Amino acid sequence: MAEVFFYLLAALAIGGGVGMVTRKNPVGSLLFLVLTLASLAGIFVLLDAHFLAAIQVVVYAGAIMVLFLFVIMLLNLGHDYQPDIRGGLWMVMGFALSGLLGGILAQRFGGGGELTGALLPVAGGPGAVRALVEEHNAVGAIAGPMFRDYLVPFEVTSVLLLVAIVGAIVLAKRRI
Amino acid sequence: MMLAESLVLSAILFVIGTFGVLVRRNAIIIFLCIELQLNAVNLAFVALSQYVGIEGQVFVFFVMTVAAAEAAVGLALIIAIFRHYETVNVDQFNLLRS
Amino acid sequence: MEKVAGTAFLIASSAKVVATFTLVLLSVAYITLLERRLAAFMQDRRGPNRVGPFGLLQPIADGLKNLLKEETSPAAASRFYFFLGPMLSLMPATVIFAVVPFAAPLPTPWGVVDMIVADLPVGILFVLALSSLAVYGIVLGGWASNNKYAFLGALRSSAQMVSYEVALGLSLVAVLMLAGNVTLTEMVWRQQQLDWWFAFPLALAFLLFVISAFAENNRLPFDLPEAESELITGYHTEYSAMKFSMFFIAEYAHLLTNSALMATLFLGGWDIPFWRGDDMFWVGGALVSGFDATGAPLLAEPAWWKTALTLAAFAAKTSFFVFLYIWVRWTLPRFRYDQVMHLGWKVMIPTALAYIMLIGGTILVLDALRTPYGFTYGLVLTAVSLVATGLFVFVLDRDRIIGGADLTRRRSGTEYQRAEMIVASDL
Amino acid sequence: MTRPEPGRASYVRAALKGMALTFRHLVNPHKVTYQYPEERYPLSPRWRGTHRMEVHADGRPKCVACGLCPTVCPANCIRLVGGEDDNGNRYPIVYEIDEFRCIFCGMCQEVCPVEAIHVGQHYENAEYSRDRFVYDLDRLMAQDHPVTHLWDPSDPRTE
Amino acid sequence: MSETETKATDTVRCTIDGREVVVPRGTTILHAAEKVGVKVPHYCYHPGIPSRPAMCRMCLVEVEKMPKLQPACVTPVQDGQVVRTEGANARRMRQAVLEFYLLNHPLDCPVCDQSGECKLQDYVFAEGRKHGRGTEPKRVFGRDDFGGDVLFYGDRCVMCTRCVRFMNEIAEDPRLCVVERGDRSIIDTFFEEGLAGSPWAGNIVDICPVGALVSKDFLHKQRAWDLDHTPSICPNCSQGCNIQLHVRDNAVQRLRPRPNLDVNGYWMCDYGRQRYEWMNSGERIEAAMVRESGRAKAVGWPEALARAAEALRGAAAAGVVALASPFHSNEDLAATAALVGALGGGSLLYRSELAANEVRCPGYPGLARRRELAPNGRGAELLGFRRVGDEHASGDLEELTTHGGVLIVLGDPLLDADASFGTGAQAFLYANPHTSAAARHAHFVLPVTTFAEAEGTFTNFAGRLQRFWPGLAAPGMARPAWQALWAIAAALTGQIAPTTAAEAFRRIGRQVAELEGLTYEQIGPTGAPLPASVSGSVR
Numbered sequence A: 001m002a003e004v005f006f007y008l009l010a011a012l013a014i015g016g017g018v019g020m021v022t023r024k025n026p027v028g029s030l031l032f033l034v035l036t037l038a039s040l041a042g043i044f045v046l047l048d049a050h051f052l053a054a055i056q057v058v059v060y061a062g063a064i065m066v067l068f069l070f071v072i073m074l075l076n077l078g079h080d081y082q083p084d085i086r087g088g089l090w091m092v093m094g095f096a097l098s099g100l101l102g103g104i105l106a107q108r109f110g111g112g113g114e115l116t117g118a119l120l121p122v123a124g125g126p127g128a129v130r131a132l133v134e135e136h137n138a139v140g141a142i143a144g145p146m147f148r149d150y151l152v153p154f155e156v157t158s159v160l161l162l163v164a165i166v167g168a169i170v171l172a173k174r175r176i
Numbered sequence B: 001m002m003l004a005e006s007l008v009l010s011a012i013l014f015v016i017g018t019f020g021v022l023v024r025r026n027a028i029i030i031f032l033c034i035e036l037q038l039n040a041v042n043l044a045f046v047a048l049s050q051y052v053g054i055e056g057q058v059f060v061f062f063v064m065t066v067a068a069a070e071a072a073v074g075l076a077l078i079i080a081i082f083r084h085y086e087t088v089n090v091d092q093f094n095l096l097r098s
Numbered sequence C: 001m002e003k004v005a006g007t008a009f010l011i012a013s014s015a016k017v018v019a020t021f022t023l024v025l026l027s028v029a030y031i032t033l034l035e036r037r038l039a040a041f042m043q044d045r046r047g048p049n050r051v052g053p054f055g056l057l058q059p060i061a062d063g064l065k066n067l068l069k070e071e072t073s074p075a076a077a078s079r080f081y082f083f084l085g086p087m088l089s090l091m092p093a094t095v096i097f098a099v100v101p102f103a104a105p106l107p108t109p110w111g112v113v114d115m116i117v118a119d120l121p122v123g124i125l126f127v128l129a130l131s132s133l134a135v136y137g138i139v140l141g142g143w144a145s146n147n148k149y150a151f152l153g154a155l156r157s158s159a160q161m162v163s164y165e166v167a168l169g170l171s172l173v174a175v176l177m178l179a180g181n182v183t184l185t186e187m188v189w190r191q192q193q194l195d196w197w198f199a200f201p202l203a204l205a206f207l208l209f210v211i212s213a214f215a216e217n218n219r220l221p222f223d224l225p226e227a228e229s230e231l232i233t234g235y236h237t238e239y240s241a242m243k244f245s246m247f248f249i250a251e252y253a254h255l256l257t258n259s260a261l262m263a264t265l266f267l268g269g270w271d272i273p274f275w276r277g278d279d280m281f282w283v284g285g286a287l288v289s290g291f292d293a294t295g296a297p298l299l300a301e302p303a304w305w306k307t308a309l310t311l312a313a314f315a316a317k318t319s320f321f322v323f324l325y326i327w328v329r330w331t332l333p334r335f336r337y338d339q340v341m342h343l344g345w346k347v348m349i350p351t352a353l354a355y356i357m358l359i360g361g362t363i364l365v366l367d368a369l370r371t372p373y374g375f376t377y378g379l380v381l382t383a384v385s386l387v388a389t390g391l392f393v394f395v396l397d398r399d400r401i402i403g404g405a406d407l408t409r410r411r412s413g414t415e416y417q418r419a420e421m422i423v424a425s426d427l
Numbered sequence D: 001m002t003r004p005e006p007g008r009a010s011y012v013r014a015a016l017k018g019m020a021l022t023f024r025h026l027v028n029p030h031k032v033t034y035q036y037p038e039e040r041y042p043l044s045p046r047w048r049g050t051h052r053m054e055v056h057a058d059g060r061p062k063c064v065a066c067g068l069c070p071t072v073c074p075a076n077c078i079r080l081v082g083g084e085d086d087n088g089n090r091y092p093i094v095y096e097i098d099e100f101r102c103i104f105c106g107m108c109q110e111v112c113p114v115e116a117i118h119v120g121q122h123y124e125n126a127e128y129s130r131d132r133f134v135y136d137l138d139r140l141m142a143q144d145h146p147v148t149h150l151w152d153p154s155d156p157r158t159e
Numbered sequence E: 001m002s003e004t005e006t007k008a009t010d011t012v013r014c015t016i017d018g019r020e021v022v023v024p025r026g027t028t029i030l031h032a033a034e035k036v037g038v039k040v041p042h043y044c045y046h047p048g049i050p051s052r053p054a055m056c057r058m059c060l061v062e063v064e065k066m067p068k069l070q071p072a073c074v075t076p077v078q079d080g081q082v083v084r085t086e087g088a089n090a091r092r093m094r095q096a097v098l099e100f101y102l103l104n105h106p107l108d109c110p111v112c113d114q115s116g117e118c119k120l121q122d123y124v125f126a127e128g129r130k131h132g133r134g135t136e137p138k139r140v141f142g143r144d145d146f147g148g149d150v151l152f153y154g155d156r157c158v159m160c161t162r163c164v165r166f167m168n169e170i171a172e173d174p175r176l177c178v179v180e181r182g183d184r185s186i187i188d189t190f191f192e193e194g195l196a197g198s199p200w201a202g203n204i205v206d207i208c209p210v211g212a213l214v215s216k217d218f219l220h221k222q223r224a225w226d227l228d229h230t231p232s233i234c235p236n237c238s239q240g241c242n243i244q245l246h247v248r249d250n251a252v253q254r255l256r257p258r259p260n261l262d263v264n265g266y267w268m269c270d271y272g273r274q275r276y277e278w279m280n281s282g283e284r285i286e287a288a289m290v291r292e293s294g295r296a297k298a299v300g301w302p303e304a305l306a307r308a309a310e311a312l313r314g315a316a317a318a319g320v321v322a323l324a325s326p327f328h329s330n331e332d333l334a335a336t337a338a339l340v341g342a343l344g345g346g347s348l349l350y351r352s353e354l355a356a357n358e359v360r361c362p363g364y365p366g367l368a369r370r371r372e373l374a375p376n377g378r379g380a381e382l383l384g385f386r387r388v389g390d391e392h393a394s395g396d397l398e399e400l401t402t403h404g405g406v407l408i409v410l411g412d413p414l415l416d417a418d419a420s421f422g423t424g425a426q427a428f429l430y431a432n433p434h435t436s437a438a439a440r441h442a443h444f445v446l447p448v449t450t451f452a453e454a455e456g457t458f459t460n461f462a463g464r465l466q467r468f469w470p471g472l473a474a475p476g477m478a479r480p481a482w483q484a485l486w487a488i489a490a491a492l493t494g495q496i497a498p499t500t501a502a503e504a505f506r507r508i509g510r511q512v513a514e515l516e517g518l519t520y521e522q523i524g525p526t527g528a529p530l531p532a533s534v535s536g537s538v539r
Helices: A002-022 A026-046 A050-074 A088-109 A113-122 A128-135 A138-148 A151-173 B003-023 B027-052 B055-085 C007-042 C058-068 C079-099 C123-144 C148-179 C184-194 C203-216 C241-266 C304-329 C337-368 C375-396 C413-426 D012-027 D068-072 D107-111 D137-142 E002-010 E029-035 E088-104 E119-127 E162-169 E203-207 E270-274 E301-318 E330-342 E377-382 E437-441 E481-493 E501-511
Strands: C106-108 C111-113 C281-283 C286-291 C297-299 D051-053 D078-084 D090-098 D117-119 E011-016 E019-024 E060-063 E082-084 E143-147 E150-153 E176-179 E186-189 E213-215 E228-233 E242-248 E251-257 E288-292 E295-299 E320-324 E347-350 E406-410 E427-432 E444-447 E456-459 E464-468
Touching (some): A002 B027, A026 B027, A050 B027, A050 B055, A050 C123, A050 C148, A088 B003, A138 A151, B003 B027, C007 C079, C007 C241, C007 C304, C079 C123, C106 C304, C123 C148, C123 C184, C123 C241, C148 C184, C148 C241, C184 C241, C203 C241, C203 C304, C203 C337, C203 C375, C241 C304, D051 D137, D068 D107, D090 D137, D107 D117, E019 E029, E029 E082, E060 E088, E088 E119, E143 E186, E162 E203, E203 E213, E251 E270, E288 E301, E301 E406, E301 E427, E301 E481, E320 E330, E330 E347, E330 E377, E330 E481, E377 E456, E427 E437, E481 E501
Parallel strands (some): E320 E406
Antiparallel strands (some): C106 C111, C286 C297, E011 E019, E060 E082, E143 E150, E150 E213, E176 E186, E228 E242, E288 E295, E456 E464
């Protein structure tokens, strides 16, 4: 059951990604990305990251993408678009580079079971997170480490956000 | 569960994002592609966190925060550039040659 | 008594999905009628009363009309997104209801069935996630129409919804702190345990949530996105027939789910007040009604009549909020856009933040004093909250915060001139 | 109405006051307005609405197609073609009034020598298409709403 | 000295309503009053009917030193007489007379065809009592079919006997008389013999001052006040009776004679009166058409004219023949002649129908339904057209059918033409108001107006030029034929085409010596005879 959902969502995510890259219309690209993000949220649920799934939709789909949409509309790129996909040489380069990258990743992760096995010694074993979620709940599981072990980084991100807000306002308000 | 598949999916999405960054000229779409790359990495984190521990998810949370900040600043930059050049085509952002 | 499992669980879930979805859509249809009748009564009119007894068939007639009407689509519209808009608008509005518990668990021969479609572990976060998706439908609809009014409405709407989402989320944090979890079933349980509905111990959060929910729902006094007089109904200007209907259904479904949410979060959900017989919650695989002095769980006794009664209580509370929505809509005038933004960013968010501090501090003190989670606990919080709410309302009830149209003129001369100079230098 | 001093204006209280008002109207059964479909505004006897053609006892229109109403009609909304029936009586073969063009001045009724055409006390004229607003002779004869009293014959002051 | 003597003996000076007037001796008061603009009401008097019975008593006026009121229609004025038509006595008398008339007159104005042009209505409205005092039932006669086009409503009759006297004195065909006496008196025909067959009976409808005599053709058709009156010339024979077109809804509803003592007096014949429907015919050519590879294609005027000029110029070398209808005005015919002249000359032909005999009006010498049943045969002759064909306006088309050069047909319906008509011509220009099968091979079909839609002149049998005015709006793209033909001629010669009918008429002077210098103003509303010789030499 879960596998079926996983493959379905994976197909949607990949389809969304391909759609995003190939769409001429920025709004179309954005909507395809939203599709990918939503599919990823679904995969997060399958991977026992319920809280992240919700946050993924709230933050990514609900806030960041709306911000993008807002900007696209603010720039009023209208309904007629210049095709902005680069020509032959760039395409070849793109295919080559991404192919190379894909190759490396495939080589690195290609082993599947063995690879996970190679990584696993570090870990608490499969199902560790699920147990954690069972014990505390979906939010509590992630809240614990975040507000205990990673409190300083958490506070630093708030400073980062504040800086980003100030920076964004300054940039957007001034003519350069 | 689904670790290998998740990692492969993460790789595929990352490659798509990379390809998009390379072949698109529209700055906003390049941004979107970067978001996709970030998400691909997030997926890898989440997938691995099943085995490695909840810290992976915490890291994803931080990635999202950074992504939000990056989006805000990046979009502000695009707006500022658009005001100046009246375009979002990255090939025409030749600051030195304007 | 055990939870249903296996095939019975699947069948029960399917039945709940079908029943809930049907009921939601039916209620939406009749809320439109209710709104029209109530509006008419408030304005000393009759309202639609010609189709069927008391006009009860009016929503069906309207639905039929909208099905049979000609679908128009602007020549310069982006066809695909034009279609997508209403769909994206309708989907989140109807799905949110899935996580709302609407009655006490129902005992059946095959086990106890929870009266909630999906008891997600992320509960309220799911609600936030989906309501944040609702903006897509509106923005896409407005943008794809290729109509400047629709587009303006869409821009306003996205800005307004994103802004008030923050206030909504922050006002929820207080609830989460007191409830200790994000699932809605547990929130109902915690309210039953506290002997106080959260509306009292978290009075200010309640107020902020109601205001933000109004704004999220684009209802008066926050219906800027559709502002008939300035934007000729905004984002759905170009829509007709069934596509328009979908926007309309989405708006009312939102109204319904928001009402249900407010009832669940602040009025105890399906809880019947002053009666412990209906308190029940799954603790460690058993349905308990409470704990005795030693902390041992007391088993609950679910019964079909308790389910029915609690369902009625839930319906009554939801109806109250639906009525409130309608009541406010036909009373208050629309805000100006800058006032909306002002209220959202400069009033609601800081207040919500301050309130989180206050409630957090109070809870900390109460926990430090080892006050048991119960009536006294709630009483203290209620006292604190009412004081905070009174203060907030007192400040809000002055035109320092939300200025009238002549606020600029009333400012001191130098300040006004400086503002003018800034504008001039900008040009 | 005077504007309150800065800082003295009320928002929350005013909103609550308004909601109390609407609630009072919601529950108050004594409406101050006419409850339209059930209760109708009493029309003045001189209200001029859509037309009505009077008929003889045997169902013939009283109109003799004299042509005075199309002549006097300031909106030129009456179309009349006269003819002769088998008994040698003049009668309207075609008598059409375009109620969209009509300005409801009532001069047709005033000028009619045989008191055939009348403006009537009627205002619910919704139709599904525009062409239905051209009332032909049959329709005018079928109307049964009360006719307008342009003046009271017994009271010379009204003429 | 002698002049004043003449004045003293042959003229009289009198005062009517305070205005002095000098009139020949023997003039009636009514005529003298007319001269100073005073209209004396009357019914029985009609200027076209010789007898004056003075029986309607409407024209009674006060004459100083006469104790009683005098009938103005028969009383000659005397020198120094002072007449008051508006004196209190006269007014009272007229009011009383009108009240008597209304004793038995039905108040059926709404259904009466005369309503709007009824003398009784006018006088009662002007001077009558506000309310009738009669309480007795009115006598009822009902209506009577007099035969022909005439219907009689006895109730409405005011017994002026104009109709009886017209039939006796003008038509000299006594078919009507007054029967019975007193309030039972009524106009009637003799036994079974009605007015059917009388060629002039239609006039009694015109002269009836009330609605007693009405036309069956016009019965209930239109209201008199809705009709627009346009002065025109009857096109149905070469007599050229002056008429009025009574028009409503862009259709001629009836014809009425227009007084012109030199031509038709106050009368017109029933033959002409009945033939007006063709002016309203809907079978009109409404767009200029050019034949392109066998198919007629509608084009705009400029293109049609330009291409016609080009085609005609190319074909002119093989000879030019023009066949025109005498139903067209002098201007149209002259334009045809001018076009033929511009193409280097050719034969100008016309055909017209000839009736078997004339129908003379016994009581009005000079008025008759003439043999030639077309208004402008004389004008065509004058402009150099040669009459061909038989008395049914047919035949003699062989020359045209086989003609190989330019063929111009104006207005002739060519009803007798065979299917191959015009196939031989290199350029076949067909200008006609109405559609016609003969146009099937025409290279250019031009929509032109009838006389009722254009301004122009006709020349009647006696060579009298008379003007007519447009009463109808031309359908579609139709324009007067002279405009189109002159435009083509102008394109061929480089001349400037006339732009108004008056100018087109003046151009005729270049072609016909007799018309040199004659203008519309000189012709005036009642026409002018051709000066001196009328031999019609063509320049």
